[in-house]
Amino acid sequence: MNFIEDIKGQLREAIDEALKTLRNNEKLVFSAIPDYVIEVPRERNHGDFAANVAMIMAREARMAPRKIAELITEHLSLKPSLVRKVEVAGAGFINFYLNPDWVYSVPPVILSMGDDFGRAAQKNGKKVQVEFVSANPTGDLHMGNARGGAIGDTLANILDACGYEVEREFYINDAGNQIELFGASLEARYLELLGEPFSMPESGYMGQDVIDTVKEAIDEFGDCLLELNSEDRRRKLTGFALDRRIEYIRKTLNRFGIEYDVWFAESTLHESGEVEAVIKELADKGYIYEMDGAKWFKSTLFKDEKDEVVIRNNGVPTYFAADIAYHRNKFQRGFDWVINVWGADHHGHVARMKGAMEALGYDPDRLDVVLMQLVRLYRGGEIVRMSKRTGTLVTLDELIDEVGKDAARFFFVMRSPDSHLDFDLDLAKKEGQENPVYYAQYAHARICSILRQSRAQDIEFPRVEDTDLHVLKEPEELELLRKLAEFPEEVRIAGRTLAPQRIPHYVLDLAGLLHSFYNHHRVITDDKKLRDARLILMQAVKITIKNALNMIGVNAPERM
RNA sequence: GCGCCCGUAGCUCAGUAGGAUAGAGCAUCGGUUUCCUAAACCGAGUGUCAGGGGUUCGAAUCCCUUCGGGCGCACCA
Numbered sequence: 001m002n003f004i005e006d007i008k009g010q011l012r013e014a015i016d017e018a019l020k021t022l023r024n025n026e027k028l029v030f031s032a033i034p035d036y037v038i039e040v041p042r043e044r045n046h047g048d049f050a051a052n053v054a055m056i057m058a059r060e061a062r063m064a065p066r067k068i069a070e071l072i073t074e075h076l077s078l079k080p081s082l083v084r085k086v087e088v089a090g091a092g093f094i095n096f097y098l099n100p101d102w103v104y105s106v107p108p109v110i111l112s113m114g115d116d117f118g119r120a121a122q123k124n125g126k127k128v129q130v131e132f133v134s135a136n137p138t139g140d141l142h143m144g145n146a147r148g149g150a151i152g153d154t155l156a157n158i159l160d161a162c163g164y165e166v167e168r169e170f171y172i173n174d175a176g177n178q179i180e181l182f183g184a185s186l187e188a189r190y191l192e193l194l195g196e197p198f199s200m201p202e203s204g205y206m207g208q209d210v211i212d213t214v215k216e217a218i219d220e221f222g223d224c225l226l227e228l229n230s231e232d233r234r235r236k237l238t239g240f241a242l243d244r245r246i247e248y249i250r251k252t253l254n255r256f257g258i259e260y261d262v263w264f265a266e267s268t269l270h271e272s273g274e275v276e277a278v279i280k281e282l283a284d285k286g287y288i289y290e291m292d293g294a295k296w297f298k299s300t301l302f303k304d305e306k307d308e309v310v311i312r313n314n315g316v317p318t319y320f321a322a323d324i325a326y327h328r329n330k331f332q333r334g335f336d337w338v339i340n341v342w343g344a345d346h347h348g349h350v351a352r353m354k355g356a357m358e359a360l361g362y363d364p365d366r367l368d369v370v371l372m373q374l375v376r377l378y379r380g381g382e383i384v385r386m387s388k389r390t391g392t393l394v395t396l397d398e399l400i401d402e403v404g405k406d407a408a409r410f411f412f413v414m415r416s417p418d419s420h421l422d423f424d425l426d427l428a429k430k431e432g433q434e435n436p437v438y439y440a441q442y443a444h445a446r447i448c449s450i451l452r453q454s455r456a457q458d459i460e461f462p463r464v465e466d467t468d469l470h471v472l473k474e475p476e477e478l479e480l481l482r483k484l485a486e487f488p489e490e491v492r493i494a495g496r497t498l499a500p501q502r503i504p505h506y507v508l509d510l511a512g513l514l515h516s517f518y519n520h521h522r523v524i525t526d527d528k529k530l531r532d533a534r535l536i537l538m539q540a541v542k543i544t545i546k547n548a549l550n551m552i553g554v555n556a557p558e559r560m
Numbered sequence: 561g562c563g564c565c566c567g568u569a570g571c572u573c574a575g576u577a578g579g580a581u582a583g584a585g586c587a588u589c590g591g592u593u594u595c596c597u598a599a600a601c602c603g604a605g606u607g608u609c610a611g612g613g614g615u616u617c618g619a620a621u622c623c624c625u626u627c628g629g630g631c632g633c634a635c636c637a
Contacts, residue, residue, distance in 0.1 A: 312635040519601035
């Protein structure tokens, strides 16, 4: 149930009907009904909804916008139970003033939907895949991965609520140069720890984590890998280390509230021959040429800045080649929509990835890449430099230990992905009013407290159908009711625009209205009619806050 | 040099397919508790939406340009 969408639909239908009538009567000349907007005006005294259709039509109809608006208004047929008043205002807006009673239909719907409030009434039959984090298994999870995790998982929740069939996927980069280098580094450490002669590869993995992993490998294998040739030894060590790392990544992301449906290994694309096959297909279609012994994809045909190598002159395919095969594989699995969450440092990759899909015959608009800007950590007012070399890198595990999952997820999702994020560790830990996470959670805990209190006083929770909600007439109550009605529409917009930050913003708004209500009015009073109506209102707010918080992966505590 | 993203109140940021008088939180100052949790509420001030030009009935939003910040421009991923 989407109240706002429902009302907009009815208004649009009435306007479209009026326009058709006017055209038939030859009072208005136009070829097609334009793409106009029905929106909730910022100013309350501009009505509940406003349409800009008259201004948009003015040119073609060769008539003053206000005149058109008046003609439309005269020919509108709307149920008086829905619309109280229609006005022409400003430059030609049509303002709709709703019968205020409509808000009383909101709480019963919320109470009956419960956890499903905010979700689309039915599945839309479309499959969407969200791929996110996909961190290199050779290192720790850092703040970029953390933000990607929060954004990706929240987007998946939002799209699920919008009626999509959603799959979450992690792409494991377990092939290519970096894995070769990883294997060589592991081998060097293995030999070193066992007192054998070794040589560390140039720009190899020098971190303590590699040494720790090798120690575990020694516990597992002892020194018997010494008997193998180098290639087999590296393969053994790499396989062991990747298993460990992927398990670590899985566990950490679990702590962060994330569970994947699919873990997809890059190596399978090489083994299955898909990489080879997709390059051949591109070559057959004429999108591949050879230069300097390498094979190039003509990505400049698709608005890329330069062509891109897919097969090196040593015959080894590049990461890009594997990625083309990977994305083709996604579409072959039947996804209608494929979403990647990438760090902004990969933005140069977007055009050629979409180009490759287009070259293969897929509509590139079915691939969306959400680029997120970098995270800056602050502690004590100072930037925490993120450097592997100096060891000041903060891992996702440490972040969860320090500020908790709820605060971390809320902070990461609160900002638009394409905005730089300043993450204040001190603020995220504060149990005070400056911390927005607590503000929202506290609203939920407060309502739970009221409901507990009412039970303690043996007040029976009212039946919705026996309760007259029309006694809710205070401004704070009406504001709450209106805000509650917006939630499903907010989720829908967040999904359509891939804007997860809308949900934290919404829940903060709603929490603010709840706190304001709480400080002005009492729920538990001797006036049974009013008390019952307010109990139902509280229940509706509680459900909505919980659903919104859960959508971003944040708990809604019963007490604080 | 070329390309992408960003620039909105002292700070951190919203701003929904271009709409009406640009919003919120924090910080600052003042007030609220015999009452369901004061982790709350109420009140007060702040803007050349980086600058300039253009399109439009209308621009923070679209186009051009200048400045400032970030990131890309590998036979790395």
